[in-house]
Amino acid sequence: MSATPSAFVIELPEGSLAIHDLSLGTPAPDAPVVLAVHGITANGLSWRRVADEVGRRHGPGGIRFLAPDLRGRGDSRSAPGPYGLAAHVDDLASIATVFGAAPVVVGHSMGAFVAALAAARHPERFPAAVLVDGGAAFPVPAGLDVDATLQAVIGPAMDRLSMRFPDPAAYLAFWSGHPALGPILEGPAGDAARGYIEHDLVQDPADGQWHSTCILEAVRADGADVLADPETHAALRTAVESGVEAELVWAERGLLDEPQGLYDEGRLAALGLPAGLRTTRVDANHYDVILAERGSAAVADALDRLLVG
DSSP: OOSSOOSEEEEOSSSEEEEEEOOSSOOOTTOOEEEEEOOTTOOGGGGHHHHHHHHHHHOTTSOEEEEEEOTTSGGGTTSOSOOSHHHHHHHHHHHHHHTTOOOEEEEETHHHHHHHHHHHHOTTTOOEEEEESOSOOOOOOTTOOHHHHHHHHHHHHHHGGGOOBSSHHHHHHHHHTOTTTHHHHHSTTHHHHHHHHHTTEEEOTTTOOEEEOOOHHHHHHHHHHHHHOHHHHHHHHHHHHTTOEEEEEEESSOTTSOSSOSOOHHHHHHHTOOTTOEEEEESSOTTHHHHSHHHHHHHHHHHHHHHOO
16 A cells, blocks of 8 residues: 555666655756655655645745655565665665755654765765754663564554554554544544544455554564664764764653653763754654654754754
């Protein structure tokens, strides 16, 4: 199932990478490019609200807004491993080359770590980055169990990868009970959220059941890098020290809309973020920071500062 067919496809020796063009209107040939990177079990359509806000501000054709389905998700589920954040960085570099652009890269959650790593490895290709509720890493505890930690952090998002549903309505019903996503589905941003969620479905021809497009092996490999890869953990500082303009937009509340989010002022101070990094706190949770009005406006504000910088 695909709520919105991918606008572009990059063929690989095996499989392909799908890219959603979420631009408003037809971008001018010289229009600035935003390249948006989704979270660990998400897909490119999670960026619809942010893209709409950016398009509204810049007008039809003013900005090209590209949001790929990362390798192992959505319409890119056929793209094979090896997985991991470095593979996503290589894919982003290929996309930038195809479009002849030095885009502002924006990433959410796991995608923020991908964006930081891309900017660190290729500062000339990705000279500006917006990191949304991710990208700033915490120290790694000894003996870290990646699967157990992923389960603790992303909870229902991880559980659903092995679940089966009789139809798309049942999948939406599953998400409607989520304390952070459920209210979004019932609110003014519901259509965009439903499109994003439905794009994560594929039907098994053997039994007719529906399941997530996400490849569990990809989620585990990417999660291991987010949690414990030294280069990924150093990427934000490396990027800023290489001259990349960067902003961190962080949500006050967490993945289940709990009061404690991934970051707070104390945690960020303890991380010793690089000088020159702008940080913005948003009254939002980990999901609606890109899926609802207040969060998408804050992310668009950050993009605007870098697009004109």
